[in-house]
Amino acid sequence: MRLFEFAAPKSLEEAYKILSRADADVRALAGGTDLIDQVHQGRRKPSIVMDIKGIPEMKRLAFDREGLHIGAGASCTDIYNFPPVKKNYISIAESAALVGSVQIQNRAGIGGNICNAAPSADTAPSLIVHNARVVIAGPKGQRVLPIEQFFLGPGQNAMAKDEILLGIVVPPPPASSASHYLRFIPREEMDIAVAGVASMVVIDPKSKVCKTARIALASVAPTPVRAKDAEAVLEGHVINEALIREAGEKAINAAKPITDVRGSIEYRKELVKVLTRRTLTKCLETLGNR
Amino acid sequence: MTSKYKYLGKTTEAVDALEKVIGKAAFGADIHLPGMLYGKVLRSPHPHAKIKSIDYSKALTLEGVKAVITSKDLPSLEDARASFGGELTMDLGQIRKLLLADGKTLFDGHAIAAVAATSLEIAEQALELINVDYEILPVIENALQAMRPDTPLIHPDLYTRTLGEKPKAPSNIGTMLEHQRGDPEKGFAEADVVVEESFETAMVHQGYIEPQACAAWADGDGKVTVWTSTQGIFNTRDQIAALLKITRGRLNVVPMEIGGGFGGKNDNLLQTLTVMLAQKTGRPVKMIMSRDEVFRATGPSSPAYFTVKVGAKKDGEITAAYIKMIYDSGAVPGGPLHLGWVASCGAYSIPNLKIDGYDVVSNKPRVQPYRAPGVTPVVFAIETTMDILAEKLGMDTLKFRLRNCAKEGDYMPDDQKYARIGLKEVLERVASHPHWNTPLEGPNRGRGLAMGMWTGATLSSSALVMVNGDGSATGVSGQVDLTGTRTTTRQIIAEALQLPLEKVQVRVADTESTPYTMTSVGSRTTYAFGTAVYRACQDALAQMKARAAPQLLVDVGDIEYAEGKFWSKKDLEKAVSWNEVARNTQTRGEGMVTGRGSATRLPIAPEFNAHIVDVEVDPETGKASIKRWTAVQDAGLAVNPMQVEGQMQGGVTQGIGWGISEYYYYDKGKLRNPTFLDYRMPTSLDVPMIDTSIVEVPAPDGPYGIRGVGEACIVCPPAAIASAIYRATGVRMNKLPMTPEAVFWAIKAKEKQLVAADGH
Amino acid sequence: MAKIPLVFKVNGEQQEILVQPYQTLLSALRDELRLTGTKEGCSNGNCGACTVIVNGRTADSCLVLAAEANGAEVTTVEGLSQNGQLHPVQKAFMKYGALQCGFCTPGFLLSAKYLLDSNPNPTEHEIRLAIAGNLCRCTGYDKIVRAIQAVAQAEV
């Protein structure tokens, strides 16, 4: 374990003060399920580890007209047990329930998952298809960013050194929409996605025409990515089996995977195809359109 | 199951269970000694490199660092060829090379130096201050590469061991084995159908959850005590003693509870380093491996390559077989070639047989045994070939096996003759089992069957059984309890002395207090060590009879014993209780009763089993899920059925991992997946409930017919799964592991072939 | 680096100790309080041998800083039995042979207790899901699942 100091601010002001220290390399600690091992391995070398869970705003979980508010310190367990999430943001609930084990989910949160910016982060595609925004805060003030602009590369996010994530806001889902997330792993649990796909569709209840389709992929590019070609196949059409197949094929266009211990480039592309089809099919099933 | 015995054949709670559920059982890392230092090892990041220099002067200046050791601190060896170990032995010279790299690193993770410091953090920091100058050498990644004539040598002093003359030039091949019986050529000529297939299996790890851990202390006058979780305390003692030139009697090894071993905790490398640091600092030192070190630097199992050719007549009778086996032993020679050979096709009766075997070095960690060492890979190869052969013959796969299974009087691959064995009974149980007779449901499902055996190690064992003044008995030994030895030993003592279980205590003690017994490996403890215990009981009983005789004023030859009572068979009135005789031992002439038992070179008591599995394959991802499992095994006598089931279920689960998800992912000699996240052992969700069915065909040679049960259970799963995948998808998987990706591409290739065939 | 005070409750007892800022909760329990029932198998959240209950929820204590536990209530395997009475999951593990080497056992016991506290009648799948973060290499999980089922059905 590398040496560092520990801080546990009780308010944002206190946190900002710590972040402003010019001499320090501060890293926020949420659930610690990524950070502690990274420090252990020497992959991150902060001089101060700042536990944000004592800051009341960080634990926020609320659902209002603006949508769903997820504090950066809320745990996956809190999130998927929050009834509005279960009801309105199925894909988000599904992906939060996939992160690690029960023990991991009891501490790890969606905030940490996206700040860590792993290409494989399971909650990222779900947040993308739900059009989430991230709220970033620091001594210089707050700013809001669409989630898609948050990921810059493996392990890199759009926050400055003295900024932290305050939370995530997810707009209320459009009427007559459904979302799902599926990932592929060799085991049944405790694995990192070889590929992951979240899909969200909005279907006109009368015409059955797909008004909006959003598809996002995990683990197949340096950051989570939208599969826009696949979305275009569906929008403006009544989705049928053939279109779903075509969307699966087109989703591959967005995938720029690598070959590593978890899978080869070609296999990952195949999985994107399959998972895109399966998530879309599930969305239609949820909407009772099949 | 009904048992004719009072205490055997019955499920009892494990004697160590209570301590374990309350968190009191002390494992290797749980020891804390006053003034203790912490040791850490610097490991090579390079799989193959010359060490030009090691400079640790900076590390020594770090506050809190007490000592640094390298291979320079090792004494020279008197007899580098002396061999150590349990199932897989190693020359002392080879062990020394592994212990601390001497001029050259042999694998990613090879120990270069070790540090003792006042805290773990300081020890870790000190490692970063050690400067090693490496000259990178070409990496020999696997056995096939190592065998090519143009491949550089890993050990310039390694000459292939063969039955013939010593070869003229050194080689990367450690051992070459040739064996033949009958006339294979003629046998193949007589066959109506001949199948030949090639196979490859991966390096896998035993995966015990407890990392290696050890504490050691060398007191002022040089006596050394070692506390560690090892599979064999005497093996640990003798090996350290030989490497560091310590008199065995001056080195005490205290067994800690062991958190799994499966063959992997036999190498004693960490223990030796701990002792070296303790000697150098004069303070207690504790060392614990990280999981990364466990993967990179302990002994996993041998990856292997096979070619199997089998011929049979139309009626199913096997006429001949040929097996070529190549085992990769890792950094130094001595993989499980011999064990793999002896068990390989041991489940079959094969009149004409030829086996060629190679033990080959490569730049990987030196392998250690893993549950039925060497056998799981070769059974995968053989059973898959047999499955194909049965299909080509148009024969039911089970009937084919019943037709050819080994029986009493048949010969093992190494020409040992089988005494009574239970394979036929196992297969008959399969034939009548509901699992085998229930039709498969749903698409993409397949059912597989495989059978296999483990010869069973015997080695040498000893035990003491002491009779206490109140009539209770205490069994003492140095036999490490991996998973249940104490419990079964207690049952054996209770049965042999006919004492209630509550009156029998068993204890595993240190090397200073117990007679020599070999390491706990190879399914040998219940059978071979159990024999020693049984003999110790017989000895104790004889001594007790000798004490009872004068008390009853009868000839010792006339004394009978049962159920806590001695009497004269000539005069039933003349009787005295066990307890009374025991009480008198404390005060009368001959003194206490201590029964001694030893067992060396027992005949083997082979274990046979067969497994049935149903899998479902997702054709779009290639993922095979295990839906149902039944394992049938001959236990001889299941001393404690719950424990036997537990052994079988654990073995199956390890075998499932071996079959579909576990492998060392090497990239130019560097291990890329040394974590439980990417080295994928089955979780609770990856396996179903595992049905067990125990057959009991007593082994003729041990007491009560006991056979070992711990190993055969791992040999079948990969083969059974491969067969099931074939039936679900039509693709044959000849390479382990059968990962989703591998199955996926095999399905794709098959589809392409079909399309191409349609086009013609 | 200065040690920092940690005040927390472990198995119902108030503890006040000094810990390094970088020390894990696992290390504080094992090395400072000598509660060695909690095991370390991987140090990175994959094996669950270090599972403890922190404020009512299981956590891998190798991924929790000791300092994070300030003010918390922690239960370890040593705190499972109450007043000399084994917890039902402990009894069931013994009776149904749910342990062999026992190294994984403390973690499984706490995961099982956590599950049963919130879901007294879990299905087999729910049980398997609840213990998926605990690796066992000896048992094949069969007897562990059955032991937990037995507790649910009050068969201990």
Ligand SMILES: Cc1cc2nc3c(=O)[nH]c(=O)nc-3n(C[C@H](O)[C@H](O)[C@H](O)COP(=O)(O)OP(=O)(O)OC[C@H]3O[C@@H](n4cnc5c(N)ncnc54)[C@H](O)[C@@H]3O)c2cc1C
């Ligand atoms: C065994 C295991 C299994 C796992 N399985 C999965 C899985 O299936 N899917 C998956 O996606 N991930 C998985 N992970 C990774 C990890 O659990 C998740 O990424 C988790 O969501 C991280 O959340 P956390 O709260 O623990 O983050 P932390 O570890 O606390 O933080 C992660 C990173 O984000 C930074 N950070 C955290 N909060 C903030 C903030 N408010 N402001 C700025 N920076 C911040 C930290 O400094 C750190 O760099 C697994 C990890 C383990 C150990």
Ligand code: FES
């Ligand atoms: S030691 Fe914490 S999960 Fe393995």
Ligand code: FES
């Ligand atoms: S009992 Fe040994 S790891 Fe579970």
